[in-house]
Amino acid sequence: MKLALFAPSPRARRLADSLIPLLGKEVICWSKADPQGLPSPWQAYGDPKDPTAPGSLAEAVAQTWPQVQGCLFILAAGSVVRLIAPLLQDKQRDPAVVVVDEAGRWAISLCGGHVGGADALARQVAATLGAQPVLTSASEGLGIPPLDLLGDPYGWRRGAGDWNGVAAALTRGEPVAVHQTCGTRLWRQAWPADHPPVASSPPHPVAQIWIGEYLSPATGIPTVHWHPRVLWVGVGCERGTTRAWLEGSLRRLLQAQGLAFEAIAGLATLELKQDEPGLLELAQAHGWPIEFFPAEALAGIPVPHPSEAVRQAVGTPSVAEAAALLAAQIWGRGDRAFERPSCVAEGKATLLCPKQVFTSETEGACTLAIARAAQEYSPRSGHLWLIGTGPGDLGQLTLAARMALTQADVVVGYQLYLDLVDPLLHPGQIREASPITQELQRAERAIAWAQQGLKVAVISSGDAGIYGMAGLVLECLVRSGWDGIRPSLEVLPGISAFQAAAARLGAPLMHDFCAISLSDLLTPWPVIEKRLQAAAAADFVVALYNPRSRQRVDPFLKALQIFLQARPAHTPVALARNLYRPGETLHLTTLGELDPEQVDMLTLVLIGNSQTFRHGERLITPRGYRLGEPT
Structure with missing residues (x-):
């Protein structure tokens, strides 16, 4: 996330200097020109000696606004409102805006709270400064996960929908139906049990949340779509088939079956196609992985429509159907996905669309088939924080631990320890409590979630490496064949007893x-x-x-x-x-x-x-x- 930091005064700059390491390498720092000059990495505006520099803070903000995904101001909130007002377009395109007072007491999420990431940035800044985050979104007040971020931790993709309409119904506490046909149900653990839509589907919903691989039928009520990535597309094609023909054919096939384009997890084909330009371009354009299988692996997959001619040509009686099924089986295994108790779909891969052939006189020909995995694919790289929370007083918690707790998707621990850190947690985070005698199960569940791409904080009292969970989690990782890289891992020390x-x-x-x-x-x-x-x-x-x-x-x-x-x-x-x-x-x-x-x-x-x-x-x-x- 590329950020801009605006700290006009010397006092604001001193406060900002403690935040720059948090913001990472991609940060543009602006301050008012100083007669003595500004130290690196600060850039000056209003410098009469430099005609290329912005002449004012407003010019510096306008110049930087389209280049970044977030803006952090150490300035009065009213001044920030006047600075950004002419630049605002909509929440899908505007950068996140966070405002901090010069005393460092408040971190205000001003614009782009959910989609822009301002709420998350405000929490991180507040944790660094020991400040109070000020978050005013409706979901924050209700203690429910933000609707437009609901599927992000699991690698789901947003589909079409009336997002404002459904969000408004949730805010008013009106009955909202949930239809879920695939993907983890883990998100429900972050939703208060007394607030829709965790309750069973109401008889007269005024809106609905649709989670699945299919598009919802018309209902006449506001609907939003989240699509778990469970569809694997098997592809066979002539040499030189264009990306445009492949994508157009795929979209026609999905539309005919009522399946969502956003539910595609990836492509699968024969090893011989590793250098096929159109196929590689299609995968790259949409960020899809491609599984390339040897002919002997595909030949062992039972399919409904084998072809002797295909076997004679490439060594397997099926390419599209077999590749789709094999990819879906691989990515549906427990070692690459969420634990089965938290999932809707169970069992083997399912062939939803048998092979269909699409030909063009000028753009080539392809055969496509679509299979559904039992569990979703996530492109995210998971992370484990093994955190020592100290003796129990939040004042004894390290800054690194605070930062990790604000960023975690799941916080795992003994209930007493979860209760102690609860003031630092926020809506949308999953709290996974287990009895004090179930350390092994706790470690295994945390690892399984991290392997699927979630950011998981495993908390221990005192120091995680002194009679805590660090050793057990690392032992389990090593036993599972961990390569030391994915998921990534950090042990954050705490004050032991x-x-x-x-x-x-x-x-x-x-x-x-x-x-x-x-x-x-x-x-x-x-x-x-x-x-x-x-x-x-x-x-x-x-x-x-x-x-x-x-x-x-x-x-x-x-x-x-x-x-x-x-x-x-x-x-x-x-x-x-x-x-x-x-x-x-x-x-x-x-x-x-x-x-x-x-x-x-x-x-x-x-x-x-x-x-x-x-x-x-x-x-x-x-x-x-x-x-x-x-x-």
Whole structure:
């Protein structure tokens, strides 16, 4: 997304400098000319020494407007309205416009909220500045996904329709019917259950949302179309058949069958056609992938209309029908698509249009067939964020984590952790909660969605790489044959429980320390016991995670005995529970006086080493510096 940044004053420029890395490489930065000059990458307007520069901010905006997809102003909103008013055409063509005040308190989505991406840009800017995003679209107020972005995360394509009419019905809360014949139903999880159209189809709808490979019949009510890309077109053609003839023939075939052009996922044909100009031009013009199959692969696909003449010519009795079916089967497999429980269509590929021949005396000849995959194709490249959300207070969440949460299509995690980050989430995002014992299922579902092109945030409390989900997700990826590239992946660190406890306590981790989980669900107790003995003997400061549950009491009692055998009873101990969350408690005691009844699964137990000492409500572990006598 190419952006323009307008920051007229020096104060606005200083604020803008923190945003430039967020905006990426393709950003045009404008500011008022300064007698001392402007640093890179700023361009000046109103510079009397440069006759080629725009003479005013209005001229700079007008010059840049047609070159970019978004404009970010650090300026008063009223001034921005007057600047852009003469340039506005319609929401399909205008760039997104976001306004930030010079104090950096508000990020206002002014124009192009949905289609233009202003709402998303405002959220990202707000996350960077610690500002409040101001979004005034109707869907934002209702807490429903934007209608005109509904299918974007899944690679669907928008079709024709009365988008304003259907959006208005949704805004008024009127009955809106949904007809869906293919594609994932995952989008419904982002829709409030008490708001149409998640409810079953009403008896007297005033509008409808049509999701499928076919075009809707005339109904007399406002209708919009979203088309999952499930159609694979098998193509056989003479050498030299033109792109125009191929496309025209395909459109005639689709129209005759009532199928949507936007529902095409890609083309499929014989390997011999890898250098066919017309076919390559057609695919490139519409951004379609082409599957080229060897003759022996196509020969193994049962088809309704095999041809011996075709087999004699190219080694397979079918090209168009077999290629369409084989491509649809490949892209309908679970390893390239959404998990089956979230989909409408099930089963094998279906041949919707048997082969038809189209001939022209001047432009060539082609044979076309159309098959439907069980699940949709998405051209998007998926991404996984493995996020540590810290101890629970949003103020302890890193900027990188905030940015990721604003951009994710799906946020996956234990319900408690989802609740903690809920204020940062927005309508249209899917919240996938699962019980605390279903980590493996959580990881597999997140990977499946990312493989289909979704941007997925997997959240863990504390740090994702410390008793969190990072290791499990990476293990599952490696086991699935991940190439390390698709889906792309980032691990975003967070403040772990022992770090949060240390901050509350003062400086207990100033020397060597370790963390040990007492949960024997995944690690055998003899292994845990050996680690406890080694840590106690080595004089580490030790953080004990998952110390004690209602059913699992003995491991903690045994751990206490191990430390009491290796360390004095007066060794300082801290019990930290729900740090940075409601109900926070921090209790200081010693190994000898520790009451096991005060410890549960939400408690972190921090045991000092031989040098750790208490000063008031603080714990300090000396690093070894030589200090003078106290005053």
